[in-house]
Amino acid sequence: MSDFSPEPTPGNPVTRHLLEQLRRHPKRVVFTEGEDIRVIQAAARLVAEEVVAPVLLGNRQRIRDLAAANDVSLKFIHIIDPPLASDFGLFCQRVENMARYRTMQIGDPAEIVARPHYFGALMVQYGQADAIVGGNQALPVAYFRALLHTIKPLPSVPKIFGVSILTGSHLKNLGGSEILFLADTCLIPSPDVQELAAIALETGKLAHHFLGRKAFVAMLSHSTKGSAGTPDARRVAAATALAQSEAMKQFLEVSIDGELQADAALDPAAAEIKLPAAEVRPTADVLVFPNLDAAHISLKLLQHVAGAQSYGQLILGLSRPAAQVPRTATVETIFGTAAAIAVEAIKFHQLYPDGEV
Secondary structure, eight states: OTTOOSSOOTTOHHHHHHHHHHHHSOEEEEESOOSSHHHHHHHHHHHHTTSEEEEEESOHHHHHHHHHHTTOOOTTOEEEOGGGOTTHHHHHHHHHHHHHHHTOOOOOHHHHHTSHHHHHHHHHHTTSOSEEEEOSSSOHHHHHHHHHHHSOBOTTOSSOEEEEEEEOTTSTTOOTTSEEEEEOSSSOSSOOHHHHHHHHHHHHHHHHHHHSSOEEEEEEOSSSTTSSOOHHHHHHHHHHHHHHHHHHHTTOSEEEEEEEOHHHHHOHHHHHHHOTTSOOOOOOSEEEOSSHHHHHHHHHHHHHTSOOEEEEEEEESBSSOEEEOOTTOOHHHHHHHHHHHHHHHHHHHHHOTTSOO
């Protein structure tokens, strides 16, 4: 891919910030679809930056041939072919145990563990990698199924969901730090009040960790503070109240407001008109969408019309760091997403030094 470069994207606040953190705390990231030149190039760049120890899953010879044909170094990149791995038998036993404990109906454990998505998820679940990235060659449902069957969920989050991170210096009102977090952009079609509140809280915590300051979360709607009294607007308002209450209980460095139209959330001039009695509010760092249609369409428009650079999805609600990239991902997207989920792994190790949630 032509966007490969040995240097970070110039002036990109996302990758610059991520690399600064990772140089102090390098992490191991497993890529489930390693037979992809985009992944190989992104892995080589992560090694050159000295921020991630990449593990590529796939046929060793095919990966070597791809790298050689494209003049990409595999130095310090670990390659594992799941059926030939030394831990293959151990992982098969663990899958059998999972089936017994969860009363799952499974087939041959060896057939399951041989699939790279499952093997990579098992590596992360059992501490042999710090984070996982996949989806660049597979349908999302196959990747998400492996994550859900293998990695423990967080008991505090009703359903797993996805967060996209956007940046672009040419874009107007793009977050308070030229970084914008969008949620949920991939998994929950119509979140209820509890699910919307959890999305706001977890994404707010993610943004606070990334930005190193209080994060400002906007709960989006077609209505601003009761301007439309529809059931959907009332649902967002109720979710906002619940999220605000939980944020106070948990003493989070997160400010949550809603329901808000997108212009009131992002443009201070629009907010001044639509919220005349309110204090001057900062531009939102996090946008929580009322449903998956609105979120996914907005993400694609910002990418393909406005020219925003997107990283993610970062999958929140699991007990281990995981990310999904689309089949159309560029090398830059894969590189930045891996760096982002590796930074999430830093937080995981700080919160759970013994590896247990």
